[in-house]
Amino acid sequence: MEVKTERFVLNMGPQHPSTHGVFRMRVTLDGEVVMDLEPKFGYLHRGIEKLAETRTYTQIISLTDRLSYLSSMTNNHAYVLAVEKLAGITVPERGEYMRVIMDEMMRISNHLAAIGFFLNDLGASVFTPLLYMYREREKLLDLFEMVCGQRLLYNYMRIGGLSHDFPSEFLPALKRFVAEMPAYLEEYEDLLAENEILLARTKGVGILPRELAINASISGPVLRSTGVKWDIRKADPYSVYDRFEFDIPTGETGDNYDRYWVRMQEMRQSLRILNQAIEQMPKSDQMNAAVPHFLHPPKGEAYGHVESPQGELGFYLVSDNSIAPYRLHIRAPTLINLTALREMVIGWKVADIVTTFGSIDVCLGEIDR
Amino acid sequence: MNNLYPFDNYWAHFGVFAVVVLLFVIAGVMAFIYIERRGFGLFQMRMGPNRAGPWGLFQPIADAIKVLLKEDIVPDVADKVVHFLAPVVGFLPVLLIFAVVPFHEGHGLIPDLNVGILYVVAISSVGVVGVFMAGWASNNKYSLIGAMRAMAAMVSYEIPLVLSILGVVAIAGSLSMNGIVQAHDIPLFLLTPLGFLVFLASAMAEINRGPFDLLEADSEIVAGFHVEYSGMKFAMFYLAEYGHALAMSAIAATLFFRGWEGPGGQYIGILWFLVKIVFVFGLMIWLRVAFPRLRIDQLMGFAWKFLFPLALINLFIIAGEMVGFDGDIPWWMLFVNWAVTIVLVLVFSRAYRLGEGRVEVKA
Numbered sequence: 014m015e016v017k018t019e020r021f022v023l024n025m026g027p028q029h030p031s032t033h034g035v036f037r038m039r040v041t042l043d044g045e046v047v048m049d050l051e052p053k054f055g056y057l058h059r060g061i062e063k064l065a066e067t068r069t070y071t072q073i074i075s076l077t078d079r080l081s082y083l084s085s086m087t088n089n090h091a092y093v094l095a096v097e098k099l100a101g102i103t104v105p106e107r108g109e110y111m112r113v114i115m116d117e118m119m120r121i122s123n124h125l126a127a128i129g130f131f132l133n134d135l136g137a138s139v140f141t142p143l144l145y146m147y148r149e150r151e152k153l154l155d156l157f158e159m160v161c162g163q164r165l166l167y168n169y170m171r172i173g174g175l176s177h178d179f180p181s182e183f184l185p186a187l188k189r190f191v192a193e194m195p196a197y198l199e200e201y202e203d204l205l206a207e208n209e210i211l212l213a214r215t216k217g218v219g220i221l222p223r224e225l226a227i228n229a230s231i232s233g234p235v236l237r238s239t240g241v242k243w244d245i246r247k248a249d250p251y252s253v254y255d256r257f258e259f260d261i262p263t264g265e266t267g268d269n270y271d272r273y274w275v276r277m278q279e280m281r282q283s284l285r286i287l288n289q290a291i292e293q294m295p296k297s298d299q300m301n302a303a304v305p306h307f308l309h310p311p312k313g314e315a316y317g318h319v320e321s322p323q324g325e326l327g328f329y330l331v332s333d334n335s336i337a338p339y340r341l342h343i344r345a346p347t348l349i350n351l352t353a354l355r356e357m358v359i360g361w362k363v364a365d366i367v368t369t370f371g372s373i374d375v376c377l378g379e380i381d382r
Numbered sequence: 383m384n385n386l387y388p389f390d391n392y393w394a395h396f397g398v399f400a401v402v403v404l405l406f407v408i409a410g411v412m413a414f415i416y417i418e419r420r421g422f423g424l425f426q427m428r429m430g431p432n433r434a435g436p437w438g439l440f441q442p443i444a445d446a447i448k449v450l451l452k453e454d455i456v457p458d459v460a461d462k463v464v465h466f467l468a469p470v471v472g473f474l475p476v477l478l479i480f481a482v483v484p485f486h487e488g489h490g491l492i493p494d495l496n497v498g499i500l501y502v503v504a505i506s507s508v509g510v511v512g513v514f515m516a517g518w519a520s521n522n523k524y525s526l527i528g529a530m531r532a533m534a535a536m537v538s539y540e541i542p543l544v545l546s547i548l549g550v551v552a553i554a555g556s557l558s559m560n561g562i563v564q565a566h567d568i569p570l571f572l573l574t575p576l577g578f579l580v581f582l583a584s585a586m587a588e589i590n591r592g593p594f595d596l597l598e599a600d601s602e603i604v605a606g607f608h609v610e611y612s613g614m615k616f617a618m619f620y621l622a623e624y625g626h627a628l629a630m631s632a633i634a635a636t637l638f639f640r641g642w643e644g645p646g647g648q649y650i651g652i653l654w655f656l657v658k659i660v661f662v663f664g665l666m667i668w669l670r671v672a673f674p675r676l677r678i679d680q681l682m683g684f685a686w687k688f689l690f691p692l693a694l695i696n697l698f699i700i701a702g703e704m705v706g707f708d709g710d711i712p713w714w715m716l717f718v719n720w721a722v723t724i725v726l727v728l729v730f731s732r733a734y735r736l737g738e739g740r741v742e743v744k745a
Contacts, residue, residue, distance in 0.1 A: 209736070211674050
């Protein structure tokens with residue numbers, strides 16, 4: 014006998030402990046089964062793209078910090094890359110190495126937070142792994158603070174280089190971190206890898222089909238979890254990424270576990286890159302190109318993109334030869350990754366919405382820019 | 383009743399013990415909250431409460447004052463009467479369970495009820511009514527989901543729980559809590575480890591402790607059945623939850639760890655009893671802090687496909703032993719039972735998977 018039940022609509026968010034910010038989902042449920050899901054965003058909209066059009070090219074850097082605030086450095090990098098392309102500025106080699114070091118530190122720091130929050134979404138008592146990961150993230154934040162005095166919104170990169178050089182104690186501290194980190198990664202895996210409940214909650218859950226991922230232009234770990242080897246650092250190398258040896262970890266099925274696994278492996282690859290970058294970095298003092306105070310890039314357009322921890326972060330700039338961009342558009346990776354959420358959770362339970370959403374690693378600051 | 387006890391008058395005994403039980407539950411709950419928060423701090427490399435009083439000892443008192451002073455908010459569209467009654471119905475069974483818990487030999491509100499454990503099982507399942515009332519009356523979808531989960535989970539886990547208790551009853555040959563403690567010279571968790579495991583898992587699900595805390599599930603349904611409760615009414619649910627944990631720890635200590643018995647137990651029996659309660663609660667904290675939360679279909683599957691058969695097998699084994707050895711189990715059966723437990727748990731955990739739980743949805 015089939016029992017027929019009535020569907021009902023549940024609003025998850027905008028204020029909900031697991032929406033990682035102010036995000037709303039209009040979920041149609043049959044009991045606990047998700048029949049439909051409609052993402053609704055815009056509750057954190059600050060009009061950053063519009064604000065940018067009223068500021069000079071340099072002033073905009075501080076706005077980019079506020080996009081995905083857990084990966085401010087890569088936001089900085091993507092933006093300055095676009096401006097440098099537009100204005101034809103070449104960054105000295107040391108500056109490029111410093112940017113790579115910052116980017117990879119940011120990737121590790123972001124992934125630690127992403128995995129920690131994802132596990133937290135599996136149940137609040139499992140705050141435990143999050144706190145273990147925050148232990149290492151704190152060390153990274155200390156390093157960032159050492160470099161630019163900030164722990165969240167760094168505003169460190171500049172058009173043509175960086176705001177100032179590393180202090181003398183930075184590189185030894187970074188080397189210590191890079192040497193210690195593999196043991197911590199092992200510790201996380203010991204804590205989590207064979208946890209039966211974790212596997213049952215994540216393996217085979219929230220599958221993103223490969224074709225859909227490609228067609229929807231999903232990027233970053235979410236794309237790579239489906240088995241697609243696509244990484245801007247390899248596909249369209251920027252800075253000095255073509256000088257490093259590293260692999261692109263990929264998953265197989267594109268489920269929640271694969272996304273978690275890909276991030277864990279990416280941290281290992283970032284450590285590899287950091288090791289090489291520290292070794293290869295030139296000793297010269299030259300890290301900034303000469304850039305005028307008020308930049309007037311020639312009329313035209315440019316698109317600069319980087320592999321941010323969440324995926325392809327791109328800045329599209331149009332210049333009318335004034336001191337402010339005529340138009341700025343941001344290709345936010347998490348906004349595009351989020352478009353696949355509906356397909357990923359239909360047929361699963363309410364609890365899986367939360368974990369799948371967590372596995373995408375969103376930052377609402379970037380979505381509602 | 384032994385001579386240590388001054389009240390031969392029934393009403394005097396009843397009055398004194400009712401107060402003792404109430405104080406014990408409230409003090410126990412406060413201690414549990416403190417122990418849990420400090421325990422969580424220990425597991426999670428942080429301090430835990432350490433500001434209010436020495437080592438944060440006054441933290442539960444500060445919490446109590448806070449909830450007392452908070453505004454009581456009732457949703458406009460709630461069913462006001464049911465909304466009001468739900469915390470009472472939820473909390474009362476917790477107090478009633480302690481009527482038959484023997485703190486010491488022959489000492490309890492009802493010192494030696496001959497169907498004590500049956501009473502505990504019956505009373506402890508009343509709590510679910512309070513939870514469902516709260517969820518239904520709040521007129522909130524999260525509450526409703528939490529309430530439905532509560533019904534499903536608590537009713538399902540009742541079955542392996544009772545089956546595991548039946549094993550103990552079969553060994554002790556008594557339904558009285560006193561009788562069960564006195565029945566054997568060794569703690570029964572050594573004799574029936576499988577029974578203890580099933581009991582612990584089912585009890586944790588029954589009292590809404592992680593990883594089975596789905597009716598609350600703050601990461602999914604915000605706080606489930608009590609999302610619309612604030613101030614003292616919320617505190618009643620909180621009290622009920624920890625009171626239930628206290629009760630279940632007390633019952634586990636009585637059934638599986640010989641209650642008040644221990645070296646010098648005739649003088650310091652209550653101390654032994656408290657130590658055992660804290661030990662069982664410590665196990666619960668450890669499990670809660672280490673495991674992610676299950677999903678509702680996995681929770682139900684775990685009860686019906688994993689714990690239920692194990693509980694049945696355990697009962698058959700115990701019953702077989704009792705019949706085969708005429709009620710007097712030889713010491714070597716200890717090793718046999720442990721071996722059987724290890725094999726069964728390994729085999730079952732290999733054979734049983736928590737399951738995917740996806741449903742095909744037609745557009």
